[in-house]
Amino acid sequence: MNRQKTQVLIVGGALTGLSAAVFLAHKGIRVIVVERHPDLLSHPRLRGITPRTVEVLRQVGLGPSIRQESFSGEDGVFVPLRANTLADDYETVEEAGQAEFIDPRTYSSSTYAGIDQDRLERLLHDRARQLGAEIRHFTEAVSLDQDEDGVTVTVRDRASGNEEALRADYLIAADGSKSRIRNWLGIDTDGPGVLFNTISALAHADLSAAVRGRPIGIAYLQKPRPFSSMMPHDGSGTRWLFGTGYDPRHESLADFTTERVAEMVREASGLDEVEVSLKPQIPGTDLTVLGFPIGAQVARSYRSGRVFLAGDAARIQPPTGGFGGSTGIQDAHNLAWKLAAVLTGRAGPGLLDTYDAERRPYGRLAMQQAFARFGDRMADGAQVELLDYSAVTMGFRYASAAVPGNHETDPIPAVELCAQPGTRAPHRPTADGGSTLDLYGETFVLLTGREGQAWVKAAQDLGTTMGVEVQSYVLGTDLRVEDGENAHGIGPDGAVLVRPDGFVAWRSHSAPMHPTDTTDTADAADPTGATTTLAEILRSILARQS
Template sequence: MNQQKTQVLVVGGALTGLSAAVFLAHKDVRVTVVERHPDLLLHPRLRGITPRTVEVLRQVGLGPAIRQESFRGGGDDVFVPLRANTLADEYEPVEEADHAESVDPRTYSPSAYAGIDQDRLELLLRDRARELGADIRYLTEVTALDQDVDGVTVTVRDRAGGGEGAIRADYVIAADGANSRIRTWLGIATDGPGVLFDTITAIVDANLSAAVRGRKIGIAYLQKPRPFSSMMPHDDSGTRWLFSTGYDPRRESVEDFTTERVAEMVRDASGLDEIDVSLRPQIPGTDVTVLGFPIGAHVARSYHSGRVFLAGDAARIQPPTGGFGGSTGIQDAHNLAWKLAAVLNGWAGPGLLDTYDAERRPYGRLAMQQAFARFGDRMAGGAEVELLDYSAVTMGFRYASAAVPGNHETEPIPAVELRAQPGTRAPHHPTADGGSLLDLYGETFVLLAGHHGQLWAKTAKDLGTAMGVEVHPYVLGADIDTEGGEKAHGIGAHGAVLVRPDGFVAWRGQSTAKDPAAVLAEVLRTVLARQG
């Protein structure tokens, strides 16, 4: 059997898998993606991504394209969830404490929420991954996986031609969805309530302008044709929609939802009895117009086993309320990619990879709990779990791992209160040229020093050279024209902050040190799991 080689094999070519391919290829890691379907699904699935997710995609050059492909042509996207009996009835806004922000989000991020559907975003990611050199293969199904101390051998089947082959990889990322076959093979169990209910979805063409009457809608949660129904616009004209409704797979199957039946359900949901309704295929090259999806909540008990890592829905699932799911998967990939690149390129020890589970699994649990709380709030009019500030969930989460030496704090922080606390995403702070200090991050370690912190900066540069690790130092007010940078980062004129390649704060020294070289050397060795 022919065996090919790659550094990282990604199983699953949807949102998380393609994101992993982009982030890895951007760091010059050889990456191969295998996907069992013939092409990308035409189903939108998610409606948008959070500002933090836009930030990480800006790092790989996708910011302008995302804004262009977002609804309203890159204008300010506002997601408006509503409740009603039918689309034509009066709406009840879904009031959530987490969205009642008293501070303009632009004060804590240069990136706005992007109202881009998943199918559009996946096209951008695929194009960018290929542009960066990623190898993406469709109709390729993984049938077996065997790992040893040196790597992973994956057996694949060509679903078009029927032949078998093998791919040898240093590491594998399982981004193969909620029912992850690889997670099952690894024997990793999940915790959580599991499947809450099942839905069928359809992309429909129907002119619902008479029901909408010019009102702004992000998603409408409806009681017709049955509870747990929803409609979401899929364009700006009000003529293409994503329709979804719950069903019981013990009593009926997806195949029972014929074109005629779904069309009638859309009429009931819209409150317009006489409209024309047509359904679009959702899988390229087929006439499949109705898909079934389980809505549930669980988190894997571990995000990795040996050289195999779970990401996205393979690691955790949650209800779509809150819009955390897709963004969580993209940020899983972002967190893992720089660590894999560091290990593969020889400037970090393999222990760094253990911090992926230590950092992302607690966040997966937080996102699941908060999505579950919002599910109760939107669908049933009340949440059983306290709703945290939205910016704290999406921007202010905090890592506690060996890659953040000495930090044990994990309580999320509202984004406006981010001050370079260790384990948090480094704060956005404007520069004189109209940019953001966030633009410094994404490639290497960055050390920001106060305006009297030249010794920190020189030490960081020399130490990085000696250790074979890129560390780019900047003295605030000298190397970077910005005002108030020290206060924004919680340091004095003699202090410094070390920011990881993913933009999270690894360490903060609020003032000078007797031996800055010893301090930074210990921090870098700890973060990178290097011995000696």
């Protein structure tokens, strides 16, 4: 049996897997993606991505394409509503406990992007290939073995039946909520599990008479049965995603024929005579009706040896809140820079432990908040406190060895972000019309106060002695930012170290104490102690001994 070698193998070529391929290939890592479907699904599924997710995709050159493919512009608003049918009067869903709406442009260089998953996946697919990733469709993983040096996966071409062994340094399992990889590894999940099952269909029907010009993001309907929904697939009013729950104990997916589902769409719309046609959701097939579980669960570990779980393989949650797709993309973003650092020898393997330490707590938070919003919108009310939406999507906080000394994990409303360790570095407009966020994505970045020259020299020295690139900027001099020191919580001689993923790893309000104040002998090569301090921080983050 032939055996091809790569650095990272990704099982699952949908939203999370393709995102991981893009982020890794962008950093020069060799990637192979295997996907069991013959092509990308036409099913829109996800309706949009959060400002933070747009930020990370801008880092790999996808910002303009996302805006071009979005169904809403910079000021687009996603409107969830409740009604009996689409034609009836409706009430806008208001989530209890939410702060007054604040324009995301006050805390981000990006806004919410209303883009359907099928379109976003196509952009990711094309970008991954452009960056050199190999993507194999209609290919499934059939066995997995791992040892101290890597992972061997046997894959099967579903068209020919031919099998091949792929050898990789690491594997990312992005193979969905029923993850075969997770099951092979014996990783259990916590949470309520499957809440109900739903069928979905991509319907073409002119429902303008029901909509009557009203803005609709998603409509939660009582017809044809409770837990039904309708979402516009574009701005034409003629392409819709219909979904409704069903109980597999009493009816099967095969019971939902094209004719039956078309009639259900009519009932949901409130237009008994409207013409409805269903379109295939998987190119090259005639599958017009698909089944999906709606549930809430989180894997008990996101890592087993050299295998990492990401996206729905790691956790699932109800679609309410729109956290799912963005959570998967950010799983991939968090993991990619760490894998790249380890594979290129800039970090020790211990850095990879921080993926589970950072992303699993967030996966639990996102699941709980989505579940609470599900109860608030469609059931008997939220069972846990609904946190500010921007705190969940932008203000979450990491506590791990890659954020030395931080133990705080409570989410923070996005407008309150000011470079607290473990949070996404704050957005501040720069004099050239950009954002401080434009600095992040490639290397470590050190921002200092206007008297922070000792920190700048330390970063330059460590680039030579540790081989770690740290780009340095003095606020107010190299980087003209209004009130930059206060916005980052530092004094004139303080500093903030930002990781390649844009999260604050460490912050010092002022310069380090002079060595002669605390020791008998000063280091002539490091009279301020800045180099020693920064070296200790970088070694901790990168799990390095030297």
